[in-house]
Amino acid sequence: MTRTGPLDRLLVIDLTRVLAGPYATMVLADMGARVIKVEAPATADDAREFGPFINGKSAYFMSLNRGKESIALNLKDDHDRAIFEKLVAKADVLVENYRPGTMEKLGYGWDRLKDINPKLIYAAISGFGHTGPYRARAAYDMVVQGMGGIMSVTGYPEAGPTRVGTSIGDITAGLFGFAGIMSALYDRERTGKGAMVDVGMLDCQVAILENAIGRYLADGVVPQPLGARHPSITPFEAFATKDSHIIVAAGNRTLFEKLCGALERPDIMADPDFETNDLRTQNHERLKVELEKTLVTRSAEEWLRVIGDAGVPCGPINNVEQVVNDAHIAARNMIIRTDDPVAGTVRMAGNPIKVTGFDDPRKRRPAPQLDGDREAVLELIGMADASAR
Amino acid sequence: MTRTGPLDRLLVIDLTRVLAGPYATMVLADMGARVIKVEAPATADDAREFGPFINGKSAYFMSLNRGKESIALNLKDDHDRAIFEKLVAKADVLVENYRPGTMEKLGYGWDRLKDINPKLIYAAISGFGHTGPYRARAAYDMVVQGMGGIMSVTGYPEAGPTRVGTSIGDITAGLFGFAGIMSALYDRERTGKGAMVDVGMLDCQVAILENAIGRYLADGVVPQPLGARHPSITPFEAFATKDSHIIVAAGNRTLFEKLCGALERPDIMADPDFETNDLRTQNHERLKVELEKTLVTRSAEEWLRVIGDAGVPCGPINNVEQVVNDAHIAARNMIIRTDDPVAGTVRMAGNPIKVTGFDDPRKRRPAPQLDGDREAVLELIGMADASAR
Numbered sequence: 001m002t003r004t005g006p007l008d009r010l011l012v013i014d015l016t017r018v019l020a021g022p023y024a025t026m027v028l029a030d031m032g033a034r035v036i037k038v039e040a041p042a043t044a045d046d047a048r049e050f051g052p053f054i055n056g057k058s059a060y061f062m063s064l065n066r067g068k069e070s071i072a073l074n075l076k077d078d079h080d081r082a083i084f085e086k087l088v089a090k091a092d093v094l095v096e097n098y099r100p101g102t103m104e105k106l107g108y109g110w111d112r113l114k115d116i117n118p119k120l121i122y123a124a125i126s127g128f129g130h131t132g133p134y135r136a137r138a139a140y141d142m143v144v145q146g147m148g149g150i151m152s153v154t155g156y157p158e159a160g161p162t163r164v165g166t167s168i169g170d171i172t173a174g175l176f177g178f179a180g181i182m183s184a185l186y187d188r189e190r191t192g193k194g195a196m197v198d199v200g201m202l203d204c205q206v207a208i209l210e211n212a213i214g215r216y217l218a219d220g221v222v223p224q225p226l227g228a229r230h231p232s233i234t235p236f237e238a239f240a241t242k243d244s245h246i247i248v249a250a251g252n253r254t255l256f257e258k259l260c261g262a263l264e265r266p267d268i269m270a271d272p273d274f275e276t277n278d279l280r281t282q283n284h285e286r287l288k289v290e291l292e293k294t295l296v297t298r299s300a301e302e303w304l305r306v307i308g309d310a311g312v313p314c315g316p317i318n319n320v321e322q323v324v325n326d327a328h329i330a331a332r333n334m335i336i337r338t339d340d341p342v343a344g345t346v347r348m349a350g351n352p353i354k355v356t357g358f359d360d361p362r363k364r365r366p367a368p369q370l371d372g373d374r375e376a377v378l379e380l381i382g383m384a385d386a387s388a389r
Numbered sequence: 390m391t392r393t394g395p396l397d398r399l400l401v402i403d404l405t406r407v408l409a410g411p412y413a414t415m416v417l418a419d420m421g422a423r424v425i426k427v428e429a430p431a432t433a434d435d436a437r438e439f440g441p442f443i444n445g446k447s448a449y450f451m452s453l454n455r456g457k458e459s460i461a462l463n464l465k466d467d468h469d470r471a472i473f474e475k476l477v478a479k480a481d482v483l484v485e486n487y488r489p490g491t492m493e494k495l496g497y498g499w500d501r502l503k504d505i506n507p508k509l510i511y512a513a514i515s516g517f518g519h520t521g522p523y524r525a526r527a528a529y530d531m532v533v534q535g536m537g538g539i540m541s542v543t544g545y546p547e548a549g550p551t552r553v554g555t556s557i558g559d560i561t562a563g564l565f566g567f568a569g570i571m572s573a574l575y576d577r578e579r580t581g582k583g584a585m586v587d588v589g590m591l592d593c594q595v596a597i598l599e600n601a602i603g604r605y606l607a608d609g610v611v612p613q614p615l616g617a618r619h620p621s622i623t624p625f626e627a628f629a630t631k632d633s634h635i636i637v638a639a640g641n642r643t644l645f646e647k648l649c650g651a652l653e654r655p656d657i658m659a660d661p662d663f664e665t666n667d668l669r670t671q672n673h674e675r676l677k678v679e680l681e682k683t684l685v686t687r688s689a690e691e692w693l694r695v696i697g698d699a700g701v702p703c704g705p706i707n708n709v710e711q712v713v714n715d716a717h718i719a720a721r722n723m724i725i726r727t728d729d730p731v732a733g734t735v736r737m738a739g740n741p742i743k744v745t746g747f748d749d750p751r752k753r754r755p756a757p758q759l760d761g762d763r764e765a766v767l768e769l770i771g772m773a774d775a776s777a778r
Binding site: 005006007009019027031046050051052053054059060062063110127128129131132133134137138139140141142143144145146147148149150151152153154155156158159160161162163164165166167168170171172175176178179180182183184185186187189190193195196197198199200202203204206207208209210211212213214215216217218219222223225226227228229230232236237238245246247249251252278308311313314315316317318319320321322323324326327328329331332334335346347348349350351352353354355356357 | 394395396398408416420435439440441442443448449451452499516517518520521522523526527528529530531532533534535536537538539540541542543544545547548549550551552553554555556557559560561564565567568569571572573574575576578579582584585586587588589591592593595596597598599600601602603604605606607608611612614615616617618619621622625626627634635636638640641667697700702703704705706707708709710711712713715716717718720721723724735736737738739740741742743744745746
């Protein structure tokens with residue numbers, strides 16, 4: 001029997017909606033876990049309503065929820081609560097991304113959940129975490145991108161505030177949530193004990209600021225937006241060619257020499273202003289002008305071949321259409337598909353974690369219809385006769 | 390005895406340099422694993438040379454390598470290879486972020502590693518992964534940000550190519566690497582078998598494109614840079630006030646009503662152009678003009694109080710200094726410190742994964758001096774007498 005992935009013995013109850021939580025449970029499902037989405041019959045996951053739609057089904061919802069099952073349960077109804085509690089008792093993991101306090105209002109705070117199942121790993125992903133002065137506030141990706149500092153280092157000073165073009169606030173919280181779940185599960189193998197994992201989106205923004213915090217705390221200079229340039233390595237940025245921009249990343253002296261050689265510009269190499277990385281970083285504007293004098297004489301495609309053949313890391317700036325059609329991305333199985341009963345064949349981003357011994361299927365199970373797996377879920381908890389509502 | 394974290398029984402051999410790999414092993418160390426950096430005596434981790442420096446020690450290196458140990462080994466020297474192989478035999482995990490082929494050249498490809506230790510989890514994090522046409526190419530963060538599509542949706546069309554202001558290409562590869570390691574480790578608990586985890590930075594960029602791929606494949610429209618705006622939810626963007634920009638995220642009709650109420654602008658609410666989210670998204674430019682007419686009359690601080698009190702998610706756009714000094718970020722222990730023997734007290738970003746039952750220490754062990762833990766490491770493998778080099 002082919003296994004679905006290294007996590008195929010995990011049962012996950014998924015109360016998440018929209019993005020941060022669903023991203024965490026998407027990775028769990030991609031890695032083989034059985035993920036059961038518990039949705040409110042009336043409201044369901046909001047993302048089911050996000051356009052664009054394919055035959056009325058949200059592309060957004062379908063890509064984040066591939067491979068999951070769905071059961072509709074009203075957690076304010078006694079009958080449905082009994083079903084939910086049986087699921088919790090049987091589950092390895094429960095994930096939710098409500099505002100702190102919501103689970104308590106439903107009567108399912110961590111104290112109650114661990115009464116039902118002392119081995120449960122309970123992951124709560126929220127805007128600001130379950131402690132601290134902002135804990136009760138609602139947050140969306142845009143809010144934590146603004147508060148967490150990443151917007152202050154992204155873009156051009158003169159262009160105005162710039163958001164990272166993907167919901168990096170939600171996505172990194174989903175990934176750290178997954179990391180916390182797996183850490184707690186690994187520990188449970190020895191202790192037999194459950195745990196609560198508390199991940200706040202704002203915290204995750206701080207954790208991905210990389211060298212910006214270290215630089216500020218070392219020299220007291222507040223990091224500024226840097227356009228398309230690396231803050232401390234030069235040349236390491238986007239350059240204009242005859243037709244479009246390309247990225248050139250000559251991260252050390254050897255690569256800088258190779259770049260000047262490929263461009264047939266020994267004068268740049270010999271210029272004392274460009275002798276060390278520190279000098280190149282100080283004089284980056286003039287260096288860019290000099291490099292572009294040559295780069296604008298030929299097309300991006302030609303330069304990428306010449307510079308790449310010289311062994312200097314470089315690449316195009318692809319749009320989404322070019323990404324989807326890239327040969328390497330296809331070879332890495334990074335565009336997969338599902339056969340959806342309503343939307344037909346739907347393509348989406350694949351799973352970037354490749355593990356020996358497991359298939360990385362080109363086709364995954366589609367996202368569920370609301371309540372589409374009621375029977376199978378009730379069977380799992382020995383309540384198949386309760387399927388009549 | 391206080392445990393260091395849920396992963397305190399893991400032994401990790403860390404061959405990584407600079408960022409993507411070190412980020413993965415940083416999270417492993419933060420979660421309690423014993424991480425032993427194996428560095429070449431002559432070259433060490435390049436990041437030790439990245440400025441700014443505190444008493445000559447790289448702030449960049451110190452923040453990414455807190456809590457790890459270091460031993461200097463020349464993997465081309467027989468004596469040192471024997472030490473390395475004993476470490477591999479004893480380890481749970483080995484992580485490297487060399488270009489594919491480098492480990493084979495050293496004689497430590499996956500086939501050899503699993504001969505030495507059939508239970509080993511071997512994680513290889515690289516630019517393009519170990520398969521596919523681009524596998525042999527070098528990549529840096531900038532290159533995969535360009536190739537993976539995120540730059541095509543970040544920034545303003547008129548401002549030129551825009552990089553995400555943090556090395557999101559490296560960092561997400563580190564996080565997916567961690568996810569792969571933990572998935573393989575969890576499976577090993579049952580099977581007793583090791584595995585190789587292959588994570589490519591470019592693949593991870595595709596995996597975090599969120600709805601951009603789904604939108605393009607649904608409607609054929611190539612996603613464009615959106616400045617500081619959400620592509621399909623409105624109003625959900627940065628707005629000017631009297632003094633600085635703020636983020637307002639009114640993601641549904643109720644929140645939009647509350648926002649118009651807080652601004653005392655019932656006329657906006659009543660405008661048929663703004664009736665549904667789709668209409669607000671179509672007419673986002675005019676809506677922004679209308680909202681800013683009122684927002685520019687008062688300061689960011691005043692509006693954040695008024696709009697926040699109305700229950701609408703909103704927040705400032707903080708710079709790194711404001712992030713480091715934020716009361717909530719302090720309460721969440723997201724700025725931690727190490728007491729470094731050379732650099733003194735060094736502050737850095739903390740661990741966003743909070744797990745019940747484990748401390749989240751305000752102070753962590755400092756990053757190692759090159760070869761600073763030789764004796765302890767040799768003792769671990771019963772070669773303490775080999776410490777004389």
